[in-house]
Amino acid sequence: MEKKDRIYSLPTWRMTKWLVKPGRNVPADIQVALLGGLFGSLPIFFGGIINTLMVAALITFRRPEPPFLLWLALETLVCASRIVVLISARRAALAGKPTHTDLYVVLALCWALSVGYGTFISLLSGDWIAATLACLSAASMVGGICVRNFGAPRLSAAMVALSIGPCALGALFTHESILWLVLVQVPLYMTSMSMASYRLNDMLVSTMLARRENELHARQDSLTGLLNRHGLFGALDTAVRNAGHGHAEYAVLYLDLDGFKAVNDPYGHAAGDTLLTQVSARLVALKPADAVAARIGGDEFVLLAGRLSEAEARELGERIIASVSLPYDLDQDKPVSIGGSVGIALIPRHGADRASVLHAADQALYLAKSAGKSRTAMAQP
Known part of the structure; x- marks a missing residue:
C-alpha cells in the first residue's frame, strides 16, 4: 500500500505565523515541509515530556509546597494537552484536515514556560538539590528544543529563552553572589543555541531548495520548460x-x-x-x-x-x-x-x-x- 504523506496546515494567528516563519523568500511548499518537523522527532518529544514530568514530580515530592504543587499541576496539564493535540494533528494531517497548528505552537511555549517556572521557584527555595536538578533538566531540554524545532528558529529561540532564561532571573534573588555568573553564562548559552538553530535552518532550507531544483531539472525539458x-x-x-x-x-x-x-x-x-x-x-x-x-x-x-x-x-x-x-x-x-x-x-x-x-x-x-x-x-x- 502506498504511504500517504502527512501535510500539516500552516498557522493562521499573527504571532504563531511569525514564530514558525523559517526566513525570507522561503517557498510555501518548503515552509509546509519544515512545519512537519515540529510534529515529528517523536522520541525527542516524548523524552522531553517524560523528563520534565519526572523532575517536577520528584522535586514536588521533596518539597510539597504550593508553588511546587502548582508547577506539577501546570506541567501535567500542558504535557497532556500537547500529547492530545499532537496525536490529533497527526491524524488530521493524514486525512487532509486542519491540524490546529496555532494551538500546538502555543502549547510548546507554555511547556517551555513551565520548565522555566520550575527552575525559578527551585532557585528561590534555597534547596540546592532541587535547584540543581531543575536547572540541569532545563539545560538538557535546550538541546532537544533546538534539534526538534530548528525548522522554526524563532520558535526555538523563544522556547530556549522561556525554559533557561529564568535560571538567570532566579540567580538574582539568591544570597549567593557566585551564582551571578549565571547572568553571563545563560545569555551566552541562549544566544549560541539560538544561533545554531538559525544556522541549521539555513542549511536545511538550502538543501531543500537544491533538492527541489535538482528534481525540477530531472523532470523538465531544458529547451522548452515542459516536462521531459x-x-x-x-x-x-x-x-x-x-x-x-x-x-x-x-x-x-x-x-x-x-x-x-x-x-x-x-x-x-x-x-x-x-x-x-x-x-x-x-x-x-x-x-x-x-x-x-x-x-x-x-x-x-x-x-x-x-x-x-x-x-x-x-x-x-x-x-x-x-x-x-x-x-x-x-x-x-x-x-x-x-x-x-x-x-x-x-x-x-x-x-x-x-x-x-x-x-x-x-x-x-x-x-x-x-x-x-x-x-x-x-x-x-
Missing part, C-alpha cells in the same frame, strides 16, 4: 492510479510534428529550437488548467489531461493540430509552416499502466500519419 520523459512518466503513473480508483478517464494526446526536418535541416538547429519552443508555448496555451504537457523526443510532445470524454479529447486534438499548423516567425525571409499528427489514448480504456497507454497512443499516432497526416486518430480498443 521522466517527468511525464511520473504524471502518467499518478493518472493510472487515480483512474484505477474509479476517477474520471484521462486522455493522452501524442503529438508528432509533420515537416519539422524540412525546417531544421535548411535553417539550422537554432531555428529548429526556436520552432520547438513556439510549439510548446502553443500547447501550454491550449491545454486545460489541470493538464500537463511534455516533450519526450526531438519533435514529439504529449499532453495528459483529466476528465475528458472521447469527443472532448478528439476536439482538443483537432485544436492542437490547427494551432501547430499556423505559421512560425523564425527570423527568416518569410514565416515557415509545419503540420502535426495526434494519436489519442484514454486511461484506463486503452491501457491500465504507463507503458501500455503510451504504446496505444503511439499506435494511434501511426494510424493518423498513415491516413494522411495533420489529423487525429483514436487508439483501438
Whole structure:
C-alpha cells in the first residue's frame, strides 16, 4: 500500500505565523515541509515530556509546597494537552484536515514556560538539590528544543529563552553572589543555541531548495520548460492510479510534428529550437488548467489531461493540430509552416499502466500519419 504523506496546515494567528516563519523568500511548499518537523522527532518529544514530568514530580515530592504543587499541576496539564493535540494533528494531517497548528505552537511555549517556572521557584527555595536538578533538566531540554524545532528558529529561540532564561532571573534573588555568573553564562548559552538553530535552518532550507531544483531539472525539458520523459512518466503513473480508483478517464494526446526536418535541416538547429519552443508555448496555451504537457523526443510532445470524454479529447486534438499548423516567425525571409499528427489514448480504456497507454497512443499516432497526416486518430480498443 502506498504511504500517504502527512501535510500539516500552516498557522493562521499573527504571532504563531511569525514564530514558525523559517526566513525570507522561503517557498510555501518548503515552509509546509519544515512545519512537519515540529510534529515529528517523536522520541525527542516524548523524552522531553517524560523528563520534565519526572523532575517536577520528584522535586514536588521533596518539597510539597504550593508553588511546587502548582508547577506539577501546570506541567501535567500542558504535557497532556500537547500529547492530545499532537496525536490529533497527526491524524488530521493524514486525512487532509486542519491540524490546529496555532494551538500546538502555543502549547510548546507554555511547556517551555513551565520548565522555566520550575527552575525559578527551585532557585528561590534555597534547596540546592532541587535547584540543581531543575536547572540541569532545563539545560538538557535546550538541546532537544533546538534539534526538534530548528525548522522554526524563532520558535526555538523563544522556547530556549522561556525554559533557561529564568535560571538567570532566579540567580538574582539568591544570597549567593557566585551564582551571578549565571547572568553571563545563560545569555551566552541562549544566544549560541539560538544561533545554531538559525544556522541549521539555513542549511536545511538550502538543501531543500537544491533538492527541489535538482528534481525540477530531472523532470523538465531544458529547451522548452515542459516536462521531459521522466517527468511525464511520473504524471502518467499518478493518472493510472487515480483512474484505477474509479476517477474520471484521462486522455493522452501524442503529438508528432509533420515537416519539422524540412525546417531544421535548411535553417539550422537554432531555428529548429526556436520552432520547438513556439510549439510548446502553443500547447501550454491550449491545454486545460489541470493538464500537463511534455516533450519526450526531438519533435514529439504529449499532453495528459483529466476528465475528458472521447469527443472532448478528439476536439482538443483537432485544436492542437490547427494551432501547430499556423505559421512560425523564425527570423527568416518569410514565416515557415509545419503540420502535426495526434494519436489519442484514454486511461484506463486503452491501457491500465504507463507503458501500455503510451504504446496505444503511439499506435494511434501511426494510424493518423498513415491516413494522411495533420489529423487525429483514436487508439483501438
